Amino acid sequence: xxxxxxxxxxxxxxxxxxxxxxxxxxxxxxxxxxxxxxxxxxxxxxxxxxxxxxxxxxxxxxxxxxxxxxxxxxxxxxxxxxxxxxxxxxxxxxxxxxxxxxxxxxxxxxxxxxxxxxxxxxxxxxxxxxxxxxxxxxxx
Amino acid sequence: xxxxxxxxxxxxxxxxxxxxxxxxxxxxxxxxxxxxxxxxxxxxxxxxxxxxxxxxxxxxxxxxxxxxxxxxxxxxxxxxxxxxxxxxxxxxxxxxxxxxxxxxxxxxxxxxxxxxxxxxxxxxxxxxxxxxxxxxxxxx
Amino acid sequence: xxxxxxxxxxxxxxxxxxxxxxxxxxxxxxxxxxxxxxxxxxxxxxxxxxxxxxxxxxxxxxxxxxxxxxxxxxxxxxxxxxxxxxxxxxxxxxxxxxxxxxxxxxxxxxxxxxxxxxxxxxxxxxxxxxxxxxxxxxxx
Amino acid sequence: xxxxxxxxxxxxxxxxxxxxxxxxxxxxxxxxxxxxxxxxxxxxxxxxxxxxxxxxxxxxxxxxxxxxxxxxxxxxxxxxxxxxxxxxxxxxxxxxxxxxxxxxxxxxxxxxxxxxxxxxxxxxxxxxxxxxxxxxxxxx
Numbered sequence: 001x002x003x004x005x006x007x008x009x010x011x012x013x014x015x016x017x018x019x020x021x022x023x024x025x026x027x028x029x030x031x032x033x034x035x036x037x038x039x040x041x042x043x044x045x046x047x048x049x050x051x052x053x054x055x056x057x058x059x060x061x062x063x064x065x066x067x068x069x070x071x072x073x074x075x076x077x078x079x080x081x082x083x084x085x086x087x088x089x090x091x092x093x094x095x096x097x098x099x100x101x102x103x104x105x106x107x108x109x110x111x112x113x114x115x116x117x118x119x120x121x122x123x124x125x126x127x128x129x130x131x132x133x134x135x136x137x138x139x140x
Numbered sequence: 141x142x143x144x145x146x147x148x149x150x151x152x153x154x155x156x157x158x159x160x161x162x163x164x165x166x167x168x169x170x171x172x173x174x175x176x177x178x179x180x181x182x183x184x185x186x187x188x189x190x191x192x193x194x195x196x197x198x199x200x201x202x203x204x205x206x207x208x209x210x211x212x213x214x215x216x217x218x219x220x221x222x223x224x225x226x227x228x229x230x231x232x233x234x235x236x237x238x239x240x241x242x243x244x245x246x247x248x249x250x251x252x253x254x255x256x257x258x259x260x261x262x263x264x265x266x267x268x269x270x271x272x273x274x275x276x277x278x279x280x
Numbered sequence: 281x282x283x284x285x286x287x288x289x290x291x292x293x294x295x296x297x298x299x300x301x302x303x304x305x306x307x308x309x310x311x312x313x314x315x316x317x318x319x320x321x322x323x324x325x326x327x328x329x330x331x332x333x334x335x336x337x338x339x340x341x342x343x344x345x346x347x348x349x350x351x352x353x354x355x356x357x358x359x360x361x362x363x364x365x366x367x368x369x370x371x372x373x374x375x376x377x378x379x380x381x382x383x384x385x386x387x388x389x390x391x392x393x394x395x396x397x398x399x400x401x402x403x404x405x406x407x408x409x410x411x412x413x414x415x416x417x418x419x420x
Numbered sequence: 421x422x423x424x425x426x427x428x429x430x431x432x433x434x435x436x437x438x439x440x441x442x443x444x445x446x447x448x449x450x451x452x453x454x455x456x457x458x459x460x461x462x463x464x465x466x467x468x469x470x471x472x473x474x475x476x477x478x479x480x481x482x483x484x485x486x487x488x489x490x491x492x493x494x495x496x497x498x499x500x501x502x503x504x505x506x507x508x509x510x511x512x513x514x515x516x517x518x519x520x521x522x523x524x525x526x527x528x529x530x531x532x533x534x535x536x537x538x539x540x541x542x543x544x545x546x547x548x549x550x551x552x553x554x555x556x557x558x559x560x
Contacts, residue, residue: 008192022196025165025187047165050209052148056162057209057221058202065198069190081197082530083227083551085365085505087392087411089385091220105369105404109529110502110553112367112407114394124385127392129409131367131503131551133530222390223411225365225505227532227551229525245509245544249389250362250413252507252547254534264525267532269549271363271411271507273390288472302476305445305467327445330489332428336442337501338485342478349470349477361477363507371500 007078007135013038013070023066026059030070036103038070043096054091061086064115064128067101071113072132079111079132086128096120099128108136147218147275153178153210163206166199170210176243178210183236194231201226204255204268207241211253212272219251219272226268236260239268248276287358287415293318293350303346306339310350316383318350323376334371341366344395344408347381351393352412359391359412369404376400379408388416427498427555433458433490443486446479450490456523458490463516474511481506484535484548487521491533492552499531499552506548516540519548528556 010016013033017023023040026048031039042048042063050056064086072079101115115128150156153173157163163180166188171179182188182203190196204226212219241255255268290296293313297303303320306328311319322328322343330336344366352359381395395408430436433453437443443460446468451459462468462483470476484506492499521535535548 010191016191019191019193020196021187021189022199023190026198047161049161050163051150051156051159051213052218052220053159056160056202056205057224058166058198058205059162061201061205061224062196062198065196065201069197073191078192080192080231081228083225083503084197084201085223085225085409087223087384087409088221089387089392104367104407107369112369114407127384127394127409129365129367129407223363225549227549229527229532244507244547247509252509254547267524267534267549269505269507269547290471296471299471299473300476301467301469302479303470306478327441329441330443331430331436331439331493332498332500333439336440336482336485337489337504338446338478338482339442341481341485341504342476345476345478345481353471358472360472360511361508363505364477364481365503365505367503368501 007080009076009078010073011076013074016073017070020066026062028063028066033070033074035074036071037101038067038074039098039100040067041096041098044094054093057088060117060126063097063099064117064126067099067115068113068130071101071103072111078135082131082133084128084130086126088126089124092119092125097125109134147220149216149218150213151216153214156213157210160206166202168203168206173210173214175214176211177241178207178214179238179240180207181236181238184234194233197228200257200266203237203239204257204266207239207255208253208268208270211241211243212251218275222271222273224268224270226266228266229264232259232265237265249274287360289356289358290353291356293354296353297350300346306342308343308346313350313354315354316351317381318347318354319378319380320347321376321378324374334373337368340397340406343377343379344397344406347379347395348393348408348410351381351383352391358415362411362413364408364410366406366408368406372399372405377405389414427500429496429498430493431496433494436493437490440486446482448483448486453490453494455494456491457521458487458494459518459520460487461516461518464514474513477508480537480546483517483519484537484546487519487535488533488548488550491521491523492531498555502551502553504548504550506546508546509544512539512545517545529554
């Protein structure tokens with residue numbers, strides 16, 4: 001939270017997303033974004049797998065968190081994740097995962113998002129709920 | 141959860157950790173492990189950063205989740221993460237992060253872990269709480 | 281989890297709900313229930329308030345948790361809550377709160393639910409996500 | 421969050437606690453409090469039980485949340501819970517429960533607490549992690 005003053009305002013979501021080097025490392029692609037929403041996808045690679053040979057919880061969280069960042073920064077006010085909760089439904093080994101973030105509630109300083117992660121057939125892989133702190137201008 | 145029957149039993153933590161390709165992609169190193177505990181670390185690289193230029197929440201979660209997987213699989217009974225909660229204290233841009241997982245409670249089928257993520261000076265970066273489902277033998 | 285063997289099977293939701301003495305202490309009313317779903321409501325009383333004069337987080341959680349218990353036990357298989365996450369959107373002082381639980385995913389041993397808590401005008405008060413362990417018969 | 425401007429500053433923890441009518445309804449007693457910490461207890465009554473005959477998750481959450489409120493308001497700056505996560509270890513039917521809240525991290529606007537709920541013999545019943553938004557004066 002210390003660096004909230006240095007957060008970047010999203011002016012263009014495609015440009016904002018291109019700055020996300022960790023998203024690139026993971027092979028995450030932007031599908032679409034609109035105010036309060038974002039969809040991203042990731043084709044599973046060998047280097048997304050954990051010791052059990054299934055996609056690492058960190059990779060699934062990363063996909064969800066990337067959709068969450070795009071949705072929560074979409075209003076042009078910088079937003080920093082303060083916490084997140086993820087429940088895993090099903091392990092997966094191959095294919096493409098899609099994460100869709102949706103804004104649940106928006107206050108001047110705090111906002112809440114739900115992200116659903118499914119596989120390409122629509123099977124539920126995980127559900128994520130996250131909250132951000134927003135660097136709104138002083139006045140409100 | 142579908143693939144719980146296919147989970148791998150940890151016989152040797154070093155070997156188990158070496159099978160974690162996503163841990164390798166992230167540059168995570170095993171520091172130490174003992175029954176119910178694990179410590180891992182990760183030196184921050186440019187490709188761990190998000191659009192704000194700070195370490196991506198997914199990379200911090202991945203570090204914590206890796207310690208959690210080592211600790212929860214340390215009893216030789218395969219364990220699958222079913223959910224996790226993470227709170228972020230402070231954004232970070234450079235240096236090394238350390239995650240220490242500690243078992244909070246162990247039941248035959250479920251176990252709970254706390255993971256603390258600090259920077260190299262011991263400043264708190266995140267706290268994580270996770271639960272696993274354990275593939276214990278039938279009898280209990 | 282120790283007492284999972286002693287959990288009660290829900291045969292009739294109205295009867296099951298009547299056994300919930302804490303629900304009664306809180307003045308919670310059953311609105312409706314069907315497999316995987318439940319709606320309950322609670323009219324705010326003076327003794328639901330906390331030191332700030334707003335409804336206690338524990339009372340809001342209790343309302344959500346009661347809907348969660350009804351929805352998760354609705355399949356006739358006893359279900360015990362193993363964890364829950366709640367985000368609070370807005371403080372409230374008077375009126376009636378409604379909690380609607382919806383099943384998100386159901387596996388033989390684990391199931392996940394989302395509960396939305398709104399006030400009588402539909403304003404969002406809280407969102408809750410919970411997981412249960414199910415005492416399914418041995419065979420699966 | 422709407423009513424954050426109306427939050428009460430804790431000047432005296434005993435007085436603050438006495439204003440908590442829902443704590444009183446639940447029979448919660450203040451054991452001790454100091455800056456960033458609080459311990460409360462609750463003797464289990466028949467009307468704390470759920471449909472399974474064990475203490476309702478809402479009653480356990482309420483006990484933890486009460487300790488959390490005392491700890492997070494202990495610095496004299498009003499604090500409102502924004503979210504909480506609870507994991508349940510063990511069901512319980514009788515005896516006394518104790519909740520101890522401990523501050524994990526404190527920032528001007530946000531703070532994080534861990535609350536452990538044990539029975540009278542020290543057996544783990546639940547672990548709770550919560551975050552508050554603090555109504556700090558403008559300057560920071």
